[in-house]
Amino acid sequence: MRPPTDPHPATGQLFASPVPPGTGWPGDPATARTPRAKDADDVVRLAAAARSLADVDARTSVCRACPRLVTWREQVATTGRRASFADQPYWGRPSPGFGDPHPGLLVVGLAPAANGANRTGRVFTGDRSGDWIWAALHRAGYAALPDSRFAGDGQRLDGARIVPAVRCAPPANRPTPGERDTCAPWFDREVALVEPDLRTVLVLGGFAFDVMLTVARRLGWAVPSPRPRFGHGVQVPLVTASGRVLPLLASYHVSQQNTFTGRLTEAMLDDVLTRARALTHP
Numbered sequence: 001m002r003p004p005t006d007p008h009p010a011t012g013q014l015f016a017s018p019v020p021p022g023t024g025w026p027g028d029p030a031t032a033r034t035p036r037a038k039d040a041d042d043v044v045r046l047a048a049a050a051r052s053l054a055d056v057d058a059r060t061s062v063c064r065a066c067p068r069l070v071t072w073r074e075q076v077a078t079t080g081r082r083a084s085f086a087d088q089p090y091w092g093r094p095s096p097g098f099g100d101p102h103p104g105l106l107v108v109g110l111a112p113a114a115n116g117a118n119r120t121g122r123v124f125t126g127d128r129s130g131d132w133i134w135a136a137l138h139r140a141g142y143a144a145l146p147d148s149r150f151a152g153d154g155q156r157l158d159g160a161r162i163v164p165a166v167r168c169a170p171p172a173n174r175p176t177p178g179e180r181d182t183c184a185p186w187f188d189r190e191v192a193l194v195e196p197d198l199r200t201v202l203v204l205g206g207f208a209f210d211v212m213l214t215v216a217r218r219l220g221w222a223v224p225s226p227r228p229r230f231g232h233g234v235q236v237p238l239v240t241a242s243g244r245v246l247p248l249l250a251s252y253h254v255s256q257q258n259t260f261t262g263r264l265t266e267a268m269l270d271d272v273l274t275r276a277r278a279l280t281h282p
């Protein structure tokens, strides 16, 4: 029996959930022939062999290396959908990075949301946290649209790229250290590929801050010692392997926990993005 299908909110095309690669989902970077990582060793091998950002996007989007996260993302996509999205297909796969393939600014988040990017297939898309970051990216002149509702909505990033540090939705928004480390080679490879264009990195939250400093060390970049501590507005001068200074800026995460409580305001987010823009285009 064929699995049940639902219409995509932008195109009306019917999709099974999780979405099989190469079946026409807007922006799907993979095909049925894209190699799949089944464990941590596969991630290391396939990430190292990815020759382009397109390769990284495609390969991450079909990765199955973390059993707990694969089970969770597919369970949410099938029997665990939020009631308000019950008639929509769920992507149910890892969320690759999104945006300009030659970004001056790299924005790093934590991980996809179960009913956000895990549903829409695009990072920070279709949830409240995303509403905040996309509106701010639009005000800063990076995003074509002030919101990001679903893949195929015409959203575009010029001069910036946004990427989750861990690419599958974790239960309770909390990946384990092992899952973080298993996913790291995808992020390492992505950062290495965009590094020649990068001028600034903006991290959202302490988790992304720590991951980015660790990636920098693995890539042979200089990180100040003692290791900098996360805080909103903190700026860290990283030095790439070629000796170029690359500022890392930190912001509180755009989680509802922060935005509902006023810990992070629109003005604070705009300030940090204005600084990021000035550093990227001096």
Ligand code: SF4
Pocket (backbone or CB within 6 Å): 037, 043, 060, 063, 064, 065, 066, 069, 070, 094, 166, 167, 168, 179, 182, 183, 184, 186
């Ligand atoms: S979290 Fe990363 S390594 Fe783990 S299954 Fe998802 S994409 Fe693969």
